[in-house]
Amino acid sequence: MTVTPDSPAFNGETVSMTCEIESYSNWKLRNSLTNDWRNDWPYKWRYEWYKSSIEVSERYTLNGNTLTIEQSKTTDAGQFTCKGHIDGRSVSSQTSSAVYLSMKGLKPKPELTSDPAGAALTGNTVTLTCRMDPSTGWDFYWYKHTNNYETKKTETNSYRVKIDSVSDGGQYWCRAGRGNPVYYTQYSDALWVNVTVSPKAVVTVRPDERVFREETVTLRCDIKWGGDTEWTYRWEIEGTNDQHKNSVSQISTQEWNISSVDHIHSGKYTCTGQKKTQCSQRSDAVTLNVLAEAQAAVRVSPQPWLTEGDSVTLICEVTGSSTGWTFSWFRDDDHLSDSSRGAGGSYTLSPAALQHTGVYTCRAERGRPAYYTNYSNTQPLWITCVSPSVSLVVSPSRSQHFSSDSLSLSCEDQSNSAGWTVRRYTDRNTEDCSKQTGSTCRIVSLSTSDTGVYWCQSESGEKRHPLNITVHDGDVILVSSVDPVIEGDTLTLHCLHRSTNSPILRVDFYKDGSLIQNQTTGEMKITTVSKSHEGFYYCKTERGQSLHSWISVRVSVS
Structure with a gap:
């Protein structure tokens, strides 16, 4: 004897009992498989049903080998058996093993839970679970607060809700059903699914999005979220190099350090955060561009020709990058003291004095360990006296000259003291005038390489009266x-x-x-x-x- 549904049954539920005689069942199975000419068992069975060894009452419905209890009650609980008799013969089957029908008085009420249990984030999935005891044999029905009808039927007690927007939150219910006609449980208590907009991850990069080979780079993924902060992080790289195209890195910490970047690290970086079964929104992409080498460049404002007392600013910049640099300054290859380092790359002389005359270069550094740029181009700065005691006399007296012409430059000292020589600074280096007699320099045939700054210099190194000479082809x-x-x-x-x-x-x-x-x-x-x-x-x-x-x-x- 078999009972449907499995015990226990609940008040009001329809219970069906079926009595199968083993030899008869085996005969039907055998003949259906061998396609025997016989269509029916030659004998007709009559079934008897017993509850606690007493034949069942008239309130039960008997139909062939099936006993049906409609609108079952707690008083229907008991021990049932069955057996069969062949009509017209004194032949009976053995009595079945006893099956105890257990009854529960109240309709069952399932328990509805959600995972995650806290606030759900948009873009994620919430799993609802409708728990029943007993747990097998049920279909499950799901309802939402916006409409009072069946929204979903599942054979399992789990239902996945895709949270696309805040409107997917709200009150949910479930109930279970089994049998034919369907017996429904009570509705579960309402479960609130709270939905908040998923936080968006933000990628920052230090020292800059434009970096140079062998620099140390730190990428950081930040997620502003008021709840727990136990996030794990997932990084994706859309690289320019085949090695890193659309690659994914599973990094559990917020910061990702690349100790010595190379061109293969160039690309677009995004990150997402995950905690338990929920993910943040993906960050906007940050493009990391790895350049070959860092080159500093120096320029002057307003111009490099000054009279003592004027103001001038030298500006040091790193080509292609502007973030996070500190700068060192050099005059005539001598490192200026730390107090002369220009904040933000600017180095101002105010007022300018004669001793500030010289050739300036700069270099930048950033990061730990420090990364240094190449030295900048050279920038001469010339400060002249208001009333120079020594004059550089040029003949012919003009600043521009034709190539192949001759030129004479002489240092004339008002105090008639000797020891002044003509020196010059060209695009090559600083040097004495090539053909010099006493305090006079003569160039027989000018070339464009003679373009530069010429001045008078004493034996002690004083520089006086610089003049710019240009030679044109x-x-x-x-x-x-x-x-x-x-x-x-x-x-x-x-x-x-x-x-x-x-x-x-x-x-x-x-x-x-x-x-x-x-x-x-x-x-x-x-x-x-x-x-x-x-x-x-x-x-x-x-x-x-x-x-x-x-x-x-x-x-x-x-």
């Missing part, structure tokens, strides 16, 4: 005063042609790249010069264009 030069112009004086400019060595009549003059006078009669005059007239000047004719010359204006000294 072209056919046109700008003729202007080699010395600064005194404020209030007249500035005269004209254009000179190589072949005629005489002023050109039709000329355009430019200051700082802008046309200031066109088609003159070969000359331009500014009668009352002021500080606003400082700048880079050049001239342009139909025969060519001159180089640029810086013309400085010095405040008059009484």
Whole structure:
């Protein structure tokens, strides 16, 4: 004898008992498999049912070998047996083994739980579990607060809810059902599924998103979340190198250190956080760009030609990167003291003094261990006396000269003391004038490599009266005063042609790249010069264009 459903049954549930006689069942199975000519068992069975050894009452429904108890009650609990008789013969089966039908008075009520039990995050999944005792033989029905009808039927007691938005949260219920007709349990207590917007991970990178080979890089994944913070982290790299394309790294800590980056580490980095069964939103991508080497560059503002007392700022920058650097400064290859390190890459001299004259370079560093850039380009800075005791006299007296022309430079000391020599700084190095007699330097045939700064230097190393000399291979030069112009004086400019060595009549003059006078009669005059007239000047004719010359204006000294 078999009973459906499995004991215990619940008040109001329909219970079915089936009596199978073993020899009859085996015969039916055998003949169905062998396709025997016989269609039916030659004898008809009649079944008897007993409860506690007493034949069952009329309230039970008997149909062939099945006994049905509709709307079962607690009083139906007991020990049931059955046996069969062959009609027309005194033949009976053995009595079945006894089956005890257990009854429970109240409808069962399932318990609804969720995993995770706390707040659910959007973009994740919540698993609802409807717990029943007994746990087998049930179908499960799921309901949500927004509608009062069956939303889902499952054969297992688990239901996965995809949390796409906050609206997927709210009250959920479940109940179970079994049998035919279906017997339903009570509804579970309502379960609130609380949903909050999933926090978004944020990737930061130190020292910068643009780094250089062999630097140390730290990537950090931050998730701003008010709940527990026991996150594990997952990093994804969309790399430019095949080795790292769409690769995934399982890193359990917030920070990921790359001790010596190379080009293969270039790419887009994203991270997500995971705690238990929930994930954060993926971060926006941070692009790490690994460059070959770091190069510092120095520039000067407003310009490198100064009179003592003026102010000037040297600016050190790292090409392609601006974050996290500290800077060291050097003058004539001597390291300036730590107090001279420019904050943010700026090094200001105010007021500038004669001893500040020199060639400046800089270098930057960042990180721990420190990573150093290459040294910058050289930047000369020249500070002249208001009233120099020693003058550098240039002949011919102009700042621009044609190549192949001759040039003479002499140091003239008002105190008639000897020992001054002409020195120069070119794009190659600092050196003495190649052909020097006493305090005079003569260059028989100029070349463009002679372009540079020339000054007078004493035996003790004092530098006086620096002048900028430019040598041009072209056919046109700008003729202007080699010395600064005194404020209030007249500035005269004209254009000179190589072949005629005489002023050109039709000329355009430019200051700082802008046309200031066109088609003159070969000359331009500014009668009352002021500080606003400082700048880079050049001239342009139909025969060519001159180089640029810086013309400085010095405040008059009484």
